[in-house]
Amino acid sequence: MYCQHAPASRRPPLDRNFRDDRTGGAGVLAPRGTRTYLSLARRGPTFRLVAPAASVDTDLRPDPSMKHALMYHGSFDPNFAQLKPGATTFVGTDGKTHELRAWPADVNGLRFGYMEKEGKKFFAVRVMDSKADLVLPHEVRIDSTRHMGLNKRFSAEPTIIDEGPATDLLADILKANPELRLPLADIRARMK
Numbered sequence: 001m002y003c004q005h006a007p008a009s010r011r012p013p014l015d016r017n018f019r020d021d022r023t024g025g026a027g028v029l030a031p032r033g034t035r036t037y038l039s040l041a042r043r044g045p046t047f048r049l050v051a052p053a054a055s056v057d058t059d060l061r062p063d064p065s066m067k068h069a070l071m072y073h074g075s076f077d078p079n080f081a082q083l084k085p086g087a088t089t090f091v092g093t094d095g096k097t098h099e100l101r102a103w104p105a106d107v108n109g110l111r112f113g114y115m116e117k118e119g120k121k122f123f124a125v126r127v128m129d130s131k132a133d134l135v136l137p138h139e140v141r142i143d144s145t146r147h148m149g150l151n152k153r154f155s156a157e158p159t160i161i162d163e164g165p166a167t168d169l170l171a172d173i174l175k176a177n178p179e180l181r182l183p184l185a186d187i188r189a190r191m192k
Contacts, residue, residue, distance in 0.1 A: 066109035066191060068166035070148065071101060071158040073125060076115040076139070080125060083113075085133040087126075104158055109191060110166050114142055114154075122154055124173060129187050138176045142169065167191070 073079060074090030082091075092098045103111055113126030123139035124147075142148070147169040149162050161169075170191075174184045 066163065067104075067107045067160055068109040068111070068163070069103060069107045069158045069160050070112045070114055070124075070142070070154075071103065072154070072156060073100065073113040073115050074098070076117045076123060076125075079115060080139070083125060083135050085126075085135055101156070101158060104160065107158070107160065109163075110170065110187065111158075112166075112169060115139070124169060127170070127173060127184070127187060129190055131190065132183055132187055134180060134183055134187075136173060136177050137179065140169070140173050140176045147172070 073083070073087075075093055078091045088100050089097050090100060100113075109129065111128040112124050113128070114122050115125050116122050122142045122144075124142055125136050125139050127134045127136065144152070144154070147161070147165050148154075148159065149165045152159055152161060152165075170184065170188060174181065174188075177184065
């Protein structure tokens with residue numbers, strides 16, 4: 001603890017929010033982020049430094065270290081009606097059943113399953129994270145520029161996407177599927 005009477009060589013920077021008018025305006029020397037209080041006692045003024053109260057984490061931005069991905073789940077028409085949470089296969093255009101590829105090990109955020117409609121149009125149909133696996137009642141068209149980011153393309157391998165596009169895609173999915181508002185909000189909260 002420092003006070004106005006400490007030698008100048010031992011003083012941290014002044015807390016400019018405090019003035020002691022009896023000493024010509026010399027401030028209490030306090031570490032940044034602390035509050036100072038003047039207490040008058042019999043032996044003269046004493047100063048007490050109080051650290052700020054623990055703050056509640058109000059930062060709602062997603063964790064930038066999380067990796068998200070998109071993965072192909074087959075053609076829309078033969079597969080969407082049969083899609084269920086936990087699905088591991090899809091029916092190919094050849095009529096045979098194919099296994100879904102494994103998610104990359106470094107994907108620790110959202111995982112979106114998408115299907116293809118005629119004309120090379122791709123639609124998100126499934127959202128997963130570590131605790132939830134949701135099949136969307138209303139598919140959402142994937143805008144490659146907005147939902148995948150720069151220099152990302154659809155491929156047979158899972159496509160890793162950045163935080164911004166994943167957040168945008170989840171927001172659009174939420175708008176199109178209001179009946180899944182609560183489970184999607186839980187997924188969004190876990191992105192943090």
